[in-house]
Amino acid sequence: MLTVLGGLLALAVGAGFVGALSGLGGGVFIVPALVIVAHIPMYDAVGASLISVVATSAGASVAFVRDGWTNLRVAMVLECATVTGAVVGAFMAGHIAPWILELLFALVMLQSAYFTIQKKDVETLPGPDPLCRCLKLEGELPGDDGRPIRYGARNLPGGATLMLIAGITSGLLGIGSGALKVIAMDYVMHLPLKVSSATSNFMIGVTAGAGALVFLSRGAMAGSIAAPVALGVTAGALAGSRVLPHANVRALRAMFVVILILIALEMGWRALRGI
């Protein structure tokens, strides 16, 4: 038993570590690791990953909420869209052929690779539009000199639409869909990048939790897989977040793009063989 359990834990710790370093989250790496290395069926890998995403999000968002980076109101409004999507996605996952899930996963990996290359670091801080002002979605982020900097939010309907898609992807594929969530908040709603990342991290837990509840109540959560995966990914993510401030981010990004493309190719190939 210890060999199997140790192997699963090692895979999960590795996925959590790489997920934290890349900023994409452990789900993107643990699902292919379980499918390709541990030969777990895609559907069971998705269930186990959703649970690990809940744990990682809860662990990682603590500091962001406390330090004021997370926009709690934006999260609560957009969670309506992501939870709807996640419940629909997790329900569909039980009725879709595994090769379709694998193909979708490959496409999402390619999108994540593209997102990693395109990630911009320049922040724009426009004022809020009337709807966002009415919902009090503007916020303050901690400035370098200690004084808070105000920012607004715009285009809530556009952001919510993308969040619905992110939720469906999360429920279907067992990932946090952090890349898509950051795009929705950063590019579409014009929130500062760091606020988008922190808020996305916070929302991922509820999104994945909604999907995990569908799997759990269906009796389709393999506890023997999900438990070590949840513990391992959380531990790996914790270690990754400690190493991240000392890492060469540019070199890491290039490496992750290569890894994501390789995994996408492998998952795509598996999907084609499964048709």
Added chain:
Amino acid sequence: MAEPLKRLQSAASQDQTTRDEERILRRWTPILLRTILIVASLILAIGLFMMARQAPGAYVERFHAVQAGRIYPQDPLGKMLTQAEHGDPHAIVVFGLMVLTLVPLARVAFCFLLFIRERDWTYVAFTAYVLCGLVVGVLLGRVG
């Protein structure tokens, strides 16, 4: 003159309410998240440890069953909780996973109650919708 003054006072009072909500959320949300996460992780670790001690063969058998795509029948929640209480390692692990999924549920429920207390009805509606979505998820899972 009285009307604009009233409006100003009302806006200031709303701003104060928003700031109070924000302060309470930022203080208590991390505590809530961390506490449930630690409790769930402990339950999972204890369950896995007990599995390794009491039934290592059963764990490997379950792992291979999942690999082969076989599905174990799931016990009803009540029976599962009783088994966990009697120290059944697999039931303890499943119970730990349930506690873990409570993390987001508890966080949204906390926000819902806070917004009710502060009479912020717009956000009561948003958080109620999310809670309903989570309940629908459970019901959909039971349907199929």
